[in-house]
Amino acid sequence: MPIAKVHRISANGPDDASGIARAIEQGRIDPRGVIAVFGKTEGNGCVNDFSRGFATMTLTQFFAQFMPRGEAERICFVMSGGTEGAMAPHWTVFERADGEGSGPALAIGRAHTAALPPEHLGRAGQIASVADGVRAAMRDAGIDDPSGVHFVQVKCPLLTAQRIGDATTRGETVATSSTLKSMGLSRAASALGVAVALGELKAETIADKDIGENWSLHSGRASCSAGIELLGHEIVVLGMSSAWSGPLAIDHAVMSDALDVEPVRGALRRLGFAANGQLVGAECERLIALLAKAEPSQNAMLRGFRHTMLDDSDISPTRHARAFVCGALAGLVGHAEIYVSGGAEHQGPDGGGPVAVIATR
């Protein structure tokens, strides 16, 4: 029977795999079972954040010690830059092992989609491709019912001059000629693809012009990031499955704005936490991972008061949002080694975002 293990490991820098090495030496991690590593790295989380690439190069080399390089490259490395406020840089290592016991328990599934034709990026074609990929990852995880899915991480491609040229040569048009905008559109369409696969939205009600524009459409369980290094999508599904056993469970919540922590408290309680006030002691230990998305609300207001995140030309809005949301969540869970990622197009409502909680059962 498959067992999902999740290891949260502190990092002293984007090139510090020593904590993972120790866990392997001590037999806590079997590197050959590692499916994905989510990292919070200490760059700016924006365009010129080299901490992400540095971390990916470091981890790829690290795991290539234990397996053929091609296999190491198939591990899904999702590097999210930006550890603003007191957020702690760390790795979350997802491992699939064999074990005994009974479910339902945390299940992990993975899928890769085919290369996306550049003319589909940010359009219905990408939504369909991602939705198919999510369904494949659900099958890989042994989750039949979309309600069993609590978090979907998607790494999606972006447009480059060369890819645009390829589409143009074939007489096709692309959604944008800007590389930067294509990242947002790709995340947006990916999130909507997740929503379609999970039954949150119906594909036929989403027009191309809604993508990256109509924020009333969103998934409560999608987390998407764009990367130049891939042509298709890498998808990791986290959920509950009775086909899995092991020590872990997962649930999720949707924050409706940047300080809406009560739904997260609700998810903790559904997982058996008392969660009266801030987590302490054994409850703090039981919480294995907290994964969240953050962004400033577009109307520059939060609960009726103005925020200045969108008008600050010195600090990027996403950096403000991560620091603040991390503070709100850390106030609830009692530490700041949590994964708060920015850029949340269609990932939760405008100004809010999905949150996943992984804990021991």
Next chain:
Amino acid sequence: MPIAKVHRISANGPDDASGIARAIEQGRIDPRGVIAVFGKTEGNGCVNDFSRGFATMTLTQFFAQFMPRGEAERICFVMSGGTEGAMAPHWTVFERADGEGSGPALAIGRAHTAALPPEHLGRAGQIASVADGVRAAMRDAGIDDPSGVHFVQVKCPLLTAQRIGDATTRGETVATSSTLKSMGLSRAASALGVAVALGELKAETIADKDIGENWSLHSGRASCSAGIELLGHEIVVLGMSSAWSGPLAIDHAVMSDALDVEPVRGALRRLGFAANGQLVGAECERLIALLAKAEPSQNAMLRGFRHTMLDDSDISPTRHARAFVCGALAGLVGHAEIYVSGGAEHQGPDGGGPVAVIATR
């Protein structure tokens, strides 16, 4: 019988006094009773933050419409720059009025100390001067027992080349020849002066070398900021006095680190709030003002995990700290129009800080 009124008013910019103007027009504020205005302004809160001076110039001109300019200049304007995360720029207007009723209730006192000889800055002489000033402000507020004091705001001077020259000419030495460092030392000595006046520390146990160095010495109720425009200290004391009546009460808490919100919940409960989870509805309305200090811990750790605030050469550590602490407090009180100020030398323990809560009784 004196009554303290506190008005929290949103600001659309450092030069926006329109909300105060409206409150005066509507009879909610009598400008002649205004003692102090604390402002959160949307600059960087560091050296080149012109939003503070712009706000002070704006408010001084504004109040000079209602009183002689000299009187307007005597209002204690404490401008704290930096509205990181979702913190809302706003004014907190402190007014003294006459009324009926019974105490104890929120009491406000104010004092100005004599010009501080530059050679005393950052040394025992400044501690003594501030301690005397706090005692005078307590008398002004009608508070006899230091335990009745819950927040002391001190505006303190700094050293300039001219002031250093003045001391040197008289054969005296100064604590530092750096203007920037003198700001930190002045805040540090002022906080220790508050601690002495409130009986938190004994003056004779504080050596000059402890000032700005020995963070185990601190006040749980001091909030200090340095400004070039004054030679002595402006001190505002907030506390509870049975000689005052009116609708408001105050209490305080000390956060031991940047996410230690439970003591604040405790203060809310002492003021009669249920405070189970995040404040909502009527409880949210009852909270008039939340005043807090924030700073990164010097050992770069929070609850056993590393933070990167001190190593970020793009964003000042104080900006990170304000965003994060504001998030943690907003998660508790349900909005982000709160006053979180940085630069907390001896103001609460290292990495933590004092928090005052003003609420309707």
Next chain:
Amino acid sequence: MPIAKVHRISANGPDDASGIARAIEQGRIDPRGVIAVFGKTEGNGCVNDFSRGFATMTLTQFFAQFMPRGEAERICFVMSGGTEGAMAPHWTVFERADGEGSGPALAIGRAHTAALPPEHLGRAGQIASVADGVRAAMRDAGIDDPSGVHFVQVKCPLLTAQRIGDATTRGETVATSSTLKSMGLSRAASALGVAVALGELKAETIADKDIGENWSLHSGRASCSAGIELLGHEIVVLGMSSAWSGPLAIDHAVMSDALDVEPVRGALRRLGFAANGQLVGAECERLIALLAKAEPSQNAMLRGFRHTMLDDSDISPTRHARAFVCGALAGLVGHAEIYVSGGAEHQGPDGGGPVAVIATR
């Protein structure tokens, strides 16, 4: 016979008018003749730059000591934020006086246009309005031939929610619903209006869709900035006129990219400088003011090499560009108290910009 005086005065902060005060006391400036003040203030030059408003408030109050407030408010205060690199914060005061002598000499003209209907902003209507205003300012300066004009400073309006609502109510559409974008469009249309008035472009060849898009269209003498405080345009024209006398002359150059200083050397030589190498001694003294625009090239290349200004999420591209261009110009003229302003839509070619040189004859 009118005489133009130009005073370059160092500023110790956005609220430091003391240098201007001294010049008035010493009889070098007659405040009643002051037409305009251009300021370089030490903010970030972007959205949340409060140093500009602070400076404008300071100067308005300052000049109101010498004249009715309404007249002080008619002085054209153009505050350009951002003194990156070693750029020195300073004021350039333009004064009109009476004198004797013979021309041609530096001439200054000024005009205000009527309030611009919001639906014209960023469109042909604004181009026409600015072109008319430039012609009026030329008449005010006594300059008949557009070739006599060397620099045109335009302050232009922007769209606000209220102004957009006003247009919409009347059944009109606006060019953009984004306040931020409206600033760029307003500068763009203003620059094209200057180009039309000076005969650099023909109005009929400019389509609305070219505005803010087609950078091959540009003026070599326009400098534009948008401000929320005005509804029409304030226009200052600087040029040579035989109707003026006095000690000063002006010429201009167009930098084709961010390090193209040789055309500026050419302008210096036309004004009688040897300008072999860096200006020194008497030549350095003869240079009264250098006014320039700077921006990063959109293709991220400079002379065949990549620049990273557009990809830096920590420092705004305009800040990079001002620092670099100021360095290049300072290397030529021997000091950095020069006026380099960012945001150069249609003001010089992409990546370059117009430069005006004012010197003693």
Next chain:
Amino acid sequence: MPIAKVHRISANGPDDASGIARAIEQGRIDPRGVIAVFGKTEGNGCVNDFSRGFATMTLTQFFAQFMPRGEAERICFVMSGGTEGAMAPHWTVFERADGEGSGPALAIGRAHTAALPPEHLGRAGQIASVADGVRAAMRDAGIDDPSGVHFVQVKCPLLTAQRIGDATTRGETVATSSTLKSMGLSRAASALGVAVALGELKAETIADKDIGENWSLHSGRASCSAGIELLGHEIVVLGMSSAWSGPLAIDHAVMSDALDVEPVRGALRRLGFAANGQLVGAECERLIALLAKAEPSQNAMLRGFRHTMLDDSDISPTRHARAFVCGALAGLVGHAEIYVSGGAEHQGPDGGGPVAVIATR
């Protein structure tokens, strides 16, 4: 007869070695002759600049394709972060080959010093160690006379908690307990070591308290950077030697302040350039590399006017300085693919810095 080759190669990112790969494929570079690579990488050049480590990891792996890894690690990789303004990210590859012809020509020498006892760092012991290393590198380069040396690049160690503990255990004290300050002290003592080796200063006239304090002591040819990865020093000497032949020559200049480009023009002329105005055409091609140090002057003045670099809490002073000095130098040499590095303790006078020019003979 040894020949020095220098290759300036554009980089599309800190992990882009493709330009070097192409040069190797085309036979322009023999990787086994590579002695050093100086890189300008596009980070912030401050504490949390991961572009440097990323580049070093990339280049080490890259060269390990052509030689045993131990040898690849012996190549001196000097990564300088910060490509502010229009500075172009690039590599400068230094190669030693064999050839025919006659000198004098550019000569390159290299030396490694023994591990520095932590208690010597920032003190006379480090000065002596570096001076010895420079003499060894001069011997390696075949340069007898210090006047033949035009640039010395030193990579120096810093203190860590562990190294401090090691010294303390042995009963020794260290110059500082701050890792960050130890970087500045290490650079400072290294620069003074260069000055001693080159006869610019006498060791016996330098007191320990002068190190990092007395800026009147400096070298006109030193460029130093501190790195955590080494315990001793890596030293590269560039100069002219009659024992070398080949196509290249080197000279140097000292800028007395941030815009003092005329001494650089002088160096160009000594190398046979006309250098009237900005370099163009063939002269531009002849210039192979320009290596410079930049920093803000400590008195916040440049040629009598104030600069704001030291007071900017949003942008680090070194970033301002690099952008500005790069602009000044680019204005002279006609492009911005130049190596301007910050942090110039005792490397040139306060506010200025050394500049080396490498050109074809």
